[in-house]
Amino acid sequence: RVNNDVLLELAAAAFFWIVVRTLHHGLALQRSIALGLVLGAGLLTKTSMAVVALSLPVLFWIRRHDGRWATNALACLIPTAALSAPWIVRNLRLYGEWSGFAGFSDLPSFPAPSCSLSAALSAVGSLFGNFWVVWWQGSLAGSAPGLALARLLLLGLCILAMIGLWRARGRRSGAWDQWPASTIVIGLALVFTCGLAVLYAYFDGQVPVIQGRFFLPVTAPIVLGLSYGLWHAPLRRISLALLLLLLLTLDLADFLGNLLPWFYLTSQFYQAGQPLVLPPLTVGQAWAVAWPALLADKPASLRPWLWALPLLEITTLAGCAWAMRRLAPQHVPTEISTGPEAAG
Numbered sequence: 001r002v003n004n005d006v007l008l009e010l011a012a013a014a015f016f017w018i019v020v021r022t023l024h025h026g027l028a029l030q031r032s033i034a035l036g037l038v039l040g041a042g043l044l045t046k047t048s049m050a051v052v053a054l055s056l057p058v059l060f061w062i063r064r065h066d067g068r069w070a071t072n073a074l075a076c077l078i079p080t081a082a083l084s085a086p087w088i089v090r091n092l093r094l095y096g097e098w099s100g101f102a103g104f105s106d107l108p109s110f111p112a113p114s115c116s117l118s119a120a121l122s123a124v125g126s127l128f129g130n131f132w133v134v135w136w137q138g139s140l141a142g143s144a145p146g147l148a149l150a151r152l153l154l155l156g157l158c159i160l161a162m163i164g165l166w167r168a169r170g171r172r173s174g175a176w177d178q179w180p181a182s183t184i185v186i187g188l189a190l191v192f193t194c195g196l197a198v199l200y201a202y203f204d205g206q207v208p209v210i211q212g213r214f215f216l217p218v219t220a221p222i223v224l225g226l227s228y229g230l231w232h233a234p235l236r237r238i239s240l241a242l243l244l245l246l247l248l249t250l251d252l253a254d255f256l257g258n259l260l261p262w263f264y265l266t267s268q269f270y271q272a273g274q275p276l277v278l279p280p281l282t283v284g285q286a287w288a289v290a291w292p293a294l295l296a297d298k299p300a301s302l303r304p305w306l307w308a309l310p311l312l313e314i315t316t317l318a319g320c321a322w323a324m325r326r327l328a329p330q331h332v333p334t335e336i337s338t339g340p341e342a343a344g
């Protein structure tokens with residue numbers, strides 16, 4: 001997709017990357033200006049960027065002993081204000097509040113679910129399940145065979161990663177163990193805060209369903225925390241391989257088994273939002289329907305190059321695998337022996 005959700009994910013990941021570098025290396029004028037620019041651009045993209053902005057007070061508190069603290073704080077705030085102030089002033093004039101959400105909330109009227117224990121547990125389950133994969137059928141988030149098992153396995157891997165994070169605290173050997181505890185704490189706090197915000201919006205009747213895209217601002221902390229936790233967890237190699245296999249399987253199943261057939265074949269047999277009778281189609285007939293629909297929403301300049309997209313994706317995956325293969329041996333934690341055998 002090309003939309004503000006994807007741009008928000010990139011902006012939030014860049015912001016968190018600069019936060020982590022600042023935690024490691026200290027405040028610097030260049031990094032502070034970069035934080036302000038990325039934060040301002042992210043707020044213009046989507047107000048959800050405010051979630052990751054909550055890490056700024058904690059960041060500056062942790063690095064409060066660095067030199068020129070006030071200068072760095074101003075260097076961060078001024079670009080943010082310069083980019084977002086005109087937009088905030090406009091929203092205050094039009095909607096009477098800073099975010100402009102009032103303009104959206106006046107349009108739909110979503111029934112707020114009852115605040116009960118069963119509803120809360122169901123919402124938390126949707127929060128977890130929809131983060132990994134949302135099986136879309138038109139405009140409704142549904143389910144599919146195998147998703148329950150995949151989500152159960154992913155839940156087990158998340159629990160294993162939490163065990164790994166607990167085991168990693170206090171370790172000081174190996175390159176991956178140089179992360180300060182504050183990095184993981186800030187990341188987990190952002191994920192928890194984002195989850196609470198999504199649940200609040202759901203039970204307040206602001207959104208009708210819990211969608212995976214609501215977690216895009218904290219994708220980077222989730223990826224870092226999950227991978228770092230699994231690296232230190234028991235059965236590391238099996239758990240990492242299982243995680244990658246599960247995600248790749250879900251991606252391929254969703255893309256080939258759901259998105260492509262729905263948007264370019266099944267959806268062609270709808271009229272005014274109502275399903276028509278889907279006749280039995282041969283492979284040739286299905287292709288004759290799907291291929292023109294696939295080309296219809298693509299820029300004309302890109303249509304001759306569509307054949308290269310699968311090759312590009314395979315090359316990208318191979319590049320990621322090569323990079324991981326090079327990095328992994330360098331980051332294997334080494335235990336420093338202090339026993340009698342160390343003298344030999």
